[in-house]
Amino acid sequence: MSPPLLACRGLTVSIGGKTVVSGLDLTLGSGACLVILGRNGAGKTTLLSTLAGLRVPDAGTVELDGQGYAALTPRAAARLRGWLSQHPVDAFPATVLETVLMGRHPHLSRWAWEGAEDHALAHAALKETGLEAFAARALATLSGGERQRVAIATLLVQQPRVWLLDEPLTHLDLNHQIAMLELFRQRMRTEHTAAVMVLHDLNLAARYADQALLLHDDGRFDLGPAREVLTPERLTRLYGHPLREITDGGGRWFVPEARSIEAGLNDA
């Protein structure tokens, strides 16, 4: 049997003296989608960057496809996991196509230039993210949502097996939010990948994730199948604001109660 795509055992992560998680055991196989929820500053990004191997955990191990980051070269790791960052940087001018092609880097040898296949992948990714008309545009001229889709297209051409997505829906309008989540889901099925997403939209989380991780303060967490973890009681405790669940057919929606913010904070 092949090893899980992403596994961590006894993972403890902290930042600035604050424990994000303590003793986290997690296994993601092909097609699995985990959503991470938590308040601002709960350490969602910190945990995600630890899973990406960009931070060393305080304790425990992270393995990609059965190997720890120490055993993987950075290039090999880049072919296994991709990360969608919250803050893309563009100090220098670049076109959309150039930026998306950068995702091919871990697949190319040192002196190689991107070939016809790489260009075909990039154009396909631009098409899937609704950016086919933007290939020659300068990045600086795009809107926030368009840039977010450029970042997603870059991740598509990187073709990682584990997708680490830090707020992938930032700046996206409603139709693109759904389109991107559908795209992730379709890719997970056809390319047997797994995804970990930080989301703020509870309803989209309930609809697209099959596992959920709730990060409370001081390292406590709830982890399990999304259907069991995403309950109004637990989410109310997580956010310190009362939430009500509304069901309709197979779907579930969480609606915040109209109650003063102060009352919610006092509960926490």
Add this chain to the structure above:
Amino acid sequence: MPAHRRALLIILLLALAAGVSLLVALGAGSLGLSPTQVHDALLGGGDPVARQVVQELRLPRALAAFACGGLLALAGALMQVLLRNPLADPYVLGISGGAAVGALGVMLLGVGSTFGIQAAAFVGALTAMGLVFGLAHGDGSWTQTRLLLTGVIVASGCGAAVALMLSIAPEHQLRGMLFWLMGDASQAGDPSVPLLLLLAGLLTALAFARELNLLTRGPQFAATLGIQVARLRGLLYFLASGLTALAVTSVGSVGFIGLVVPHLMRLALGNDQRLLLPAATLAGGILLTLADTLARTLIAPRQLPVGVLTALIGVPVFLFLLARAPQREQT
């Protein structure tokens, strides 16, 4: 046209322009020579006086100017990636300041030989480079802001030391010191070392060019795509500083080439380092060769410091680019 063909074509055109600029430099002067005469003189034929002027005077100087222009432009392009700031120049981290302190220091002590001044300048540049690296690296964080701040502070310290030396220097040494500070190719010496090291530096940089492209989009982005960011930035720092030290040692602190040339090439050709680095190197070489030719012919037989000319050319070009840049982003 595929990107690599376009790049090759542009590099070939620039190499051709570099050949032309060297021909101009070899032909221009009090003894004006046609390209045919230059050709004969280079191959050891033709008029013996022309042969001597070309082979012993003009060729070494033109090649040294070319090499140093290339070194400065390449170092500037690398420094801009390292600091992720398109307005960084090779001197921003204090390399030229350190070299100036070394060179002026030994001039003040009465050392007149080119070799002595060059050696002192090189030691000064390396000292500044080590100092900035050590201080910026101190707590292991090695962030861009810390590096830039440390460099700027070391540079201003060197500036104060230079001002001090200028103010206490005897009258007859002042002219030589000022020429050194403004950049002067007449004392460049043997061009083969800078040329060879320029080639080695360019090849090293090109081996990492795609990684540099990723680094311009941020260290985190680069790291997730498989780049060892700390190692790459260390390499960038030592390569850019080393190339700068070499250039400053040969021709003094010639300004603006390291800032304007990479910037100009970026506006014209885009930010792909695989094309930008060799293009900037060639264009920097061309610009300094032509500027040095002007410096020794404009008011001949007197010579102007070449750094003044590059700045006089560079300032308006740069202001023009800066005024144009926002319009370009909107198209």
